[in-house]
Amino acid sequence: MNNTSVPRVDIDPFSDAVLQDPYAYHEQLREAGPVFWLESLGVYGMARFDEVRASLSNHEVFVSSRGVGVADFAKEEPWRPPSLLLEADPPLHDRTRGIMSAILAPARLREREPLWRERAHELVDELTDSDTFDAVTDLAEVFPMRIFPDSVGLMDEGREHLLTYAAAVFNAFGPRNHIFEEGNAASVEASAWVAEACKRENLKPGGWGQDVFAAADRGECTPDEAERLVRSLLSAGVDTTVNGIGHLLLAFTEHPGEWDNLRADPRLIRRAVDESIRWDSTVQTFFRTASQDTEVAGHLVPKDSKVLLFLGSANRDPRKWDKPELFDLTRTTSGHVGFGAGIHQCLGQVIARLEAQMIVGALAERCVSIRRTAVPVRRLNNTLHALASLPVKVQLA
Numbered sequence: 001m002n003n004t005s006v007p008r009v010d011i012d013p014f015s016d017a018v019l020q021d022p023y024a025y026h027e028q029l030r031e032a033g034p035v036f037w038l039e040s041l042g043v044y045g046m047a048r049f050d051e052v053r054a055s056l057s058n059h060e061v062f063v064s065s066r067g068v069g070v071a072d073f074a075k076e077e078p079w080r081p082p083s084l085l086l087e088a089d090p091p092l093h094d095r096t097r098g099i100m101s102a103i104l105a106p107a108r109l110r111e112r113e114p115l116w117r118e119r120a121h122e123l124v125d126e127l128t129d130s131d132t133f134d135a136v137t138d139l140a141e142v143f144p145m146r147i148f149p150d151s152v153g154l155m156d157e158g159r160e161h162l163l164t165y166a167a168a169v170f171n172a173f174g175p176r177n178h179i180f181e182e183g184n185a186a187s188v189e190a191s192a193w194v195a196e197a198c199k200r201e202n203l204k205p206g207g208w209g210q211d212v213f214a215a216a217d218r219g220e221c222t223p224d225e226a227e228r229l230v231r232s233l234l235s236a237g238v239d240t241t242v243n244g245i246g247h248l249l250l251a252f253t254e255h256p257g258e259w260d261n262l263r264a265d266p267r268l269i270r271r272a273v274d275e276s277i278r279w280d281s282t283v284q285t286f287f288r289t290a291s292q293d294t295e296v297a298g299h300l301v302p303k304d305s306k307v308l309l310f311l312g313s314a315n316r317d318p319r320k321w322d323k324p325e326l327f328d329l330t331r332t333t334s335g336h337v338g339f340g341a342g343i344h345q346c347l348g349q350v351i352a353r354l355e356a357q358m359i360v361g362a363l364a365e366r367c368v369s370i371r372r373t374a375v376p377v378r379r380l381n382n383t384l385h386a387l388a389s390l391p392v393k394v395q396l397a
């Protein structure tokens with residue numbers, strides 16, 4: 001086992017060109033080998049499905065507590081107090097994940113379903129007053145904001161800071177490039193708002209936020225930890241779903257036959273949501289740190305190395321997926337890593353699926369077709385494949 005043979009790759013995964021349209025670059029990364037050295041960052045990378053999934057699932061070797069961004073928390077001060085979920089290892093992670101999994105248990109989420117469904121129909125009613133709208137700014141950015149902050153129990157004033165904050169959080173996993181700097185400048189006010197919003201006295205009764213403080217009252221965590229756990233919901237729960245819904249609609253505009261299939265069989269919406277997350281993964285990358293020397297496909301990844309895992313590339317690896325570039329509602333999507341894998345697999349995936357199913361399902365009930373009327377515009381982010389605009393025209397049933 002040695003690391004002199006690890007292929008060296010001269011692609012900057014955080015350059016504008018890659019963030020804009022990563023897929024051609026991903027092919028080069030997968031072809032380079034099962035593990036490679038990224039010259040631009042001085043880190044290892046993996047972009048094939050098998051290695052990405054195996055590494056995500058091996059939390060003892062590929063740890064998260066040293067940061068899931070490029071910074072190694074063993075060497076650098078984190079830009080904010082680390083997440084007690086995303087940036088934690090067992091045993092801390094077992095405890096915090098247990099608290100949050102109970103609060104977001106699927107059975108408890110089902111209680112909220114009727115209200116969320118009503119909100120989805122309301123928004124579709126509003127949008128279909130006209131046959132053209134922007135699927136991102138009028139729909140994908142609007143729907144999660146109408147249900148998520150209320151579900152957490154957030155204060156009413158200032159909720160618009162959520163998207164700015166989340167964009168900055170996801171930018172901060174990357175290097176200090178111009179995208180990070182621009183997002184960071186805009187996020188100072190948003191960070192201050194989020195810190196206030198997570199405090200017990202500012203959370204409304206009946207929401208997930210107060211449920212976390214109830215766990216603190218039972219001695220399951222401290223009040224300080226409770227604040228930071230609420231912060232995780234705000235960091236991870238909005239920009240992700242906005243872009244998940246955006247990509248689902250983008251997928252249908254690029255594969256109009258699948259819209260017809262969905263209308264013929266509305267139960268396909270469940271598969272459509274996961275297939276769109278596979279097809280254009282909102283969360284493109286996360287880092288890990290090797291806690292010990294380890295072998296990946298015959299190559300040494302030395303202890304203390306940072307490793308960049310390309311989730312979006314794994315989800316398009318032809319070694320795993322037949323014609324991966326196609327959004328295909330006959331495909332079995334199980335095993336995709338768009339929500340991660342292993343102990344850190346997305347805590348909010350049931351919420352994310354429900355939101356997307358409801359809003360796009362409601363739109364499909366109402367519209368015979370959805371076409372794009374202009375080229376989609378991307379919003380560059382160091383972690384998320386994000387959309388700024390997707391103008392569409394619908395034909396009502």
Ligand code: HEM
Binds near residue numbers: 086347
């Ligand atoms: C389409 C929407 C979403 C996508 C694509 C997504 C994706 C992901 C991914 C890939 C991870 C794994 C991170 C890692 O392994 O390091 C993750 C973790 C996480 N997600 Fe999501 N997510 C989405 C929505 C949500 C929502 C709605 C919430 C909150 C309610 C949420 C909260 C979290 C949290 C707290 C974690 C960390 C879990 C842990 O470390 O145990 N996510 N998500």
